Amino acid sequence: MAAPPEGPHPERKRRQLYGRRKGPKFSAHQQSLIDTLLPQLHLTPEVGRDPRDYFAVPLHDIWLEVGFGGGEHLLAQARAHPGVGLIGAEPYLSGVAKLLSKLEPAPVPNIRLYTDDARDIIEALPDAALDRVFILFPDPWPKARHHKRRFVQMELLDQLARVMKPGADLRFASDDADYLAWTLERIMAHPAFAWTAASAADWKIRPADQPPTRYEAKALHGPPVYLSVRRV
Numbered sequence: 001m002a003a004p005p006e007g008p009h010p011e012r013k014r015r016q017l018y019g020r021r022k023g024p025k026f027s028a029h030q031q032s033l034i035d036t037l038l039p040q041l042h043l044t045p046e047v048g049r050d051p052r053d054y055f056a057v058p059l060h061d062i063w064l065e066v067g068f069g070g071g072e073h074l075l076a077q078a079r080a081h082p083g084v085g086l087i088g089a090e091p092y093l094s095g096v097a098k099l100l101s102k103l104e105p106a107p108v109p110n111i112r113l114y115t116d117d118a119r120d121i122i123e124a125l126p127d128a129a130l131d132r133v134f135i136l137f138p139d140p141w142p143k144a145r146h147h148k149r150r151f152v153q154m155e156l157l158d159q160l161a162r163v164m165k166p167g168a169d170l171r172f173a174s175d176d177a178d179y180l181a182w183t184l185e186r187i188m189a190h191p192a193f194a195w196t197a198a199s200a201a202d203w204k205i206r207p208a209d210q211p212p213t214r215y216e217a218k219a220l221h222g223p224p225v226y227l228s229v230r231r232v
């Protein structure tokens with residue numbers, strides 16, 4: 001029997017992606033950004049490809065942001081770190097259009113976007129390819145029967161352990177106490193990760209080099225908590 005195909009491929013059974021892809025109808029301008037600017041920035045994950053090759057400028061580090069929402073944090077990080085390539089994954093196209101509207105007047109060469117499931121990128125990356133990963137305010141899926149929809153799963157940590165360099169940082173933030181406990185439990189149980197907090201300030205206060213996100217400003221469920229986790 002033939003070996004199963006490796007990596008994402010359109011003919012492979014699609015994994016379920018939970019959450020919205022479409023929001024309100026696009027304005028003509030938003031639609032033109034999606035049609036013309038997005039293709040210039042969009043990457044198609046290629047199995048084993050060095051992620052620096054997705055960019056047209058030389059870069060020393062690659063960071064991935066999962067679910068960038070409106071892209072405020074992604075854009076701020078890209079501007080603050082021109083030598084770092086920022087890959088942002090976000091399937092919600094209204095968020096993508098929001099980011100594109102900011103990139104149109106002021107292009108940023110160290111951003112690449114993927115408008116689908118971040119796991120496609122992670123699975124296609126070669127080993128030890130990422131220097132930092134942000135998972136900021138992921139959808140909490142509070143009902144027990146929906147917990148399997150949460151982005152953080154043991155299998156996901158296995159994949160991140162593979163693609164993150166030793167010493168690389170995983171930044172997680174949530175305002176949902178249950179998702180926080182869920183994530184901490186899995187990180188503590190995973191031999192490849194170590195939570196680096198030394199005092200309460202380390203998880204109660206947003207890291208100074210991590211600009212706030214749009215969702216964070218609402219913090220609907222409770223006070224935000226910030227985890228910095230090292231790939232050991």
Ligand SMILES: C[S@@+](CC[C@H](N)C(=O)[O-])C[C@H]1O[C@@H](n2cnc3c(N)ncnc32)[C@H](O)[C@@H]1O
Pocket residue numbers: 017018019020066067068069070089090091092095116117118119136137138139151213214215216
């Ligand atoms: C609660 S929002 C937070 C957005 C942003 N991080 C913020 O803090 O403002 C969670 C985002 O994750 C995105 N998302 C959900 N599943 C995803 C996946 N598998 N890959 C990439 N993004 C995902 C959703 O579309 C949504 O925009």
